[in-house]
Structures are given as structure tokens and as C-alpha cells.
Amino acid sequence: MINVLIADSQLLTREGIAFILSGMTDIHIIKQITNRVELEQMIIAYKPDVIIVDHLDTAEVKRIGARFDFAHMLVLSNKQQKSEILELIGLGIKAQVSKDCSRQELIQAVYAAAKGKQFFCESILNTLFGNKIRGKSIDDIPLLSSRETEIIHLIAEGRTNKEIAEKLFLSIHTVKTHRKNIIKKLGFTFKNTAEFASLIQSTL
Template sequence: MQPVINILIADNQPLTQQGIITFLTDVNSIHIVGKCGPEDLEAYLSHVQPQLIIISHEPEPNSNLTAIKKVKEKYKSLCILVLSNNVHKHEIMQVIDQGINNYISKGCSRDEFLEAVFATANGEKYYCKKILNILFGPDPIADKAEAVRMLSLREKEIIELIATGMGNKDIAEKLFLSIHTVKTHRKNIIKKLGFTFKHASELILIIGYLNDFFI
């Protein structure tokens, strides 16, 4: 028998709160311990101890990223599933930069929602199809996984260094290469993977996701 998952819902919209409860009502292994707004989350957690928090992430200018960050820092053992209507990649990445690897759209199906809940409670990463499309683009994710397998050892080595935040000059010095050679490798990486990346955290997400699920 699967252990009961105690869930706290943090969303400002009563309709969304009720929708989540309706989705979860007939699932025997789930217990809703309460509901509140994201801004009241810290106070609520002082007397309620859920295993999993389902929290909404509002797009700018009403972003509640600070509340999400505080909870993540203070309650490290809590599982956090972020629910959002956000369609902007940079705002999704702001949440992922906080170490949260479970993010779904409010427009996802009930099946995806339940998969996300159980995956999050089990400590697994989960992104719904819509969020994956925003992060990785419209191409089939399996094609990108195959592209990762095609990377050379040198390209993978450079990816690891990029992921630590190193720039072209530092990478060139560390690997005893010219800056031109490093730039060429980066172009080849982008060409093989079929997408670009602006920040180290974005590259970590992309490669980490593909490695976890397809390699």
C-alpha cells in the first residue's frame, strides 16, 4: 500500500485551489492538509507539516518568486511542485535556478498533474509537455537525447565547464586550446543539440533532464 502524501496548496485563486482539490479528491493515497495564498505560506508552515507543496508561480509583475525561494531555503526537505500559466522561458528558469525541478502548466491534463504529484513526492524531476516545449522547443525530446549521445568527449568536457560558469577564455586556458577552437566547439554543440542556451543553469537543466530520462 502506497504511503499517504500530505499536500498543502498555495494559490491565491479560490477557483484554482478548488480545482486542485477536485483533481485529488478520489486519490486514496493523497491527503490535503490545507490551502493558503503563497504570501501566507511561511506562517502556515509553522503549524502544518506537509510532505508536498503545490504552489502557483505568477508571471511578472506579480511574481511570487521570493516566497518560493524562502520556502525552498528554509524547508529543504519539502517537495515542491510549481503550477503556473507562465509561458516565458526566462521566468520558468528563474524558478528552476532555485533548485526546483518540478514545474507544470495550469493547462496540463489531469493525468499529467497526477504524474507530477507522485513524481515530486518521490523526489523525481517532472515537467509537463507544455513546459518541456517552452524549455526545449517543439522537436521530439527523444531526438534531442539522441543528439546528446552524438557529442564528442571534448564537446562533453566543454559542456561540463560551461555548466560551472566558465567563459570561453577560461575554458581555452584550462584545456590548452585557442579561444577560436572553443568557440567552434560551442557552435558544434549548438548545432548537434538543436537549441541555444544563454546561461549555465539552462545548460545544466537541458543536459541533466536528457541524461536522467533518456541515457
């Protein structure tokens, strides 16, 4: 059973999510809350497998991620900029859907989040990749590995390849390879490496 906590200030959004997920026999809505003041209290009380929240700021993501590693966050948001989506990816958020996603996408996102897997709805993918993903299924989009996510954090801190290599006990060549793979997966060309790093840094 996947236990889900819904945190959203909008009544219709909360009720809509709960209604859609209530049709799934292996998903249980344990609580709906209206504000973030209650969020950490409810996480402690109910220990949810998945926390569905509207857009989080950087400080909240870091705080919740540090305190509650047993729960996975699914971010539900209105239209986001590419930089905002990348910011959340860099902070380790693997599941993101927009509020105009389909019923099936929401359900798939919950299942993916519960397993700690990455999931983006079509709207988020279009914002990230544009026409590059047309004709592909969501499963065709490469996922970031845990090492790649770790390196994104260090890039965002302004670390050089040498500093990243020393911190992670890797060779500089290995770090460069990881950076190229990250850029390729997120739809950036190699010539935009500096732009990518500065974009992530500017959103933190």
C-alpha cells in the same frame, strides 16, 4: 501518504486541484490557503510533503527552499516564458506544470515532487524544447542531476569554469563536461553556452 498544501489565490484553481487529487487514496490535502502571507506559517504547522503554488518569484523560492528542505514545491502557473521556466530550474524547482495541464499530468507531478524527482507537463516541455520532444514520452526527457543543478546556480552567479571548479573541488574538464550536459538536456546547442548563462543570470 503524501500530504499536500495548496497555495493559490484563485478559488476555482484551488478547488479544481483538490477535487482531482481527492480521488487518490494516497494523497491527502491538508490545507488550502489563499495568499502567500500564510504560506510559511502553514508549512511550519503542517510540514507538507508537497507544496503546490502558483508562480513564485526568485526571493520566495530561495527563502522557502532554505528554510524548509523537507518539503518539495510543485509550481503551477499560467503561460510561462522559457526564461521563467529556466529560472525556476536554476533555483532547484524540479516540478512545474501549467494550469492547462491534464488531470493525469497533475497527479504524476505530485507523485514526482513528493519523491524529489523532476517533472514537467507537456506544455512546459513544449516551451522548453519545441518540436524536439514530439514523439517522446515525459520519461524520455533527461533529468538534471544534483551536481548539474548546483552548477547552474554558479553559472547564474557569473562564475567562470575555473571558479566553479575551485569551489566544487572539481577539475576544469569535469566542469566543462557538466556544462555541456546541462546545455544538451535543456535543448541548447554548444554555441549558445554564453547565451544560456546570460539568460539564467538575467532572470535572477
